[in-house]
Amino acid sequence: MKELRSQRGWTQEQLGRAIGVSRQAVNALETEKHDPSLDLAYRISAVFGEPVEAIFTNPHAPDTLSG
Amino acid sequence: MSSLVAPEGANRRYVVRTLAFMTGYVAVNVAAILGAFDEIIGTPAGMLLGLAVAAPIAGQIWATVAFMNEADEFMRTLMAKRFIVAAGLAFALFSGWGFMESYGDAPHAPGWIVYALFWGLYGLVTPFIRTSR
Numbered sequence: 454m455k456e457l458r459s460q461r462g463w464t465q466e467q468l469g470r471a472i473g474v475s476r477q478a479v480n481a482l483e484t485e486k487h488d489p490s491l492d493l494a495y496r497i498s499a500v501f502g503e504p505v506e507a508i509f510t511n512p513h514a515p516d517t518l519s520g
Numbered sequence: 521m522s523s524l525v526a527p528e529g530a531n532r533r534y535v536v537r538t539l540a541f542m543t544g545y546v547a548v549n550v551a552a553i554l555g556a557f558d559e560i561i562g563t564p565a566g567m568l569l570g571l572a573v574a575a576p577i578a579g580q581i582w583a584t585v586a587f588m589n590e591a592d593e594f595m596r597t598l599m600a601k602r603f604i605v606a607a608g609l610a611f612a613l614f615s616g617w618g619f620m621e622s623y624g625d626a627p628h629a630p631g632w633i634v635y636a637l638f639w640g641l642y643g644l645v646t647p648f649i650r651t652s653r
Contacts, residue, residue, distance in 0.1 A: 473592065474592035474593070474594065475591070475592050475594070475595055477594065477595065478592045478593070478594035478595060481594045481651070481652065482594070486650060486651035486652065486653065487593075487594045487597070487651065487652040487653070488652070488653065489593075490593055493593060
């Protein structure tokens with residue numbers, strides 16, 4: 454997520470405003486201190502124009518479970 | 521879909537509400553300490569004075585819960601975790617002190633201390649609770 458934000462030249466503050474959360478929340482998402490709700494994950498996905506699973510790892514995906 | 525409330529607006533409202541309630545709390549207490557209510561202390565009216573002082577505490581807790589509702593999901597979870605841990609510790613410590621009074625020889629601690637104890641503990645646990653997981 455940090456990579457996608459950096460590619461677009463956005464600050465945490467700017468991304469936070471775009472997805473309706475605080476800068477602290479963006480920082481927590483980037484440092485894996487917070488797992489987003491489904492709603493927030495979709496908002497992030499919409500802002501970046503990427504599917505959710507391209508941004509966040511799905512811990513329940515079959516290949517993750519078998520590995 | 522959850523609402524997109526500007527987090528900085530929620531912060532501002534929380535600070536204003538907290539200041540308003542705490543100003544009332546301090547003002548009534550200072551007035552009582554300075555003797556403004558001397559004639560009613562120890563009477564049934566003094567009971568109402570006690571409730572009047574406690575009312576801003578309920579207001580401040582409401583301001584905290586309102587802030588949690590307005591904050592984003594990360595801040596809400598963080599605050600809830602800190603609130604629960606601080607409240608649990610305050611319950612345990614204050615109950616422990618009560619039992620020390622009952623079964624030991626501990627000096628009496630007035631009940632109003634628990635509010636200050638709770639926020640003191642909230643401040644103490646805050647640096648240790650930094651993740652929503």
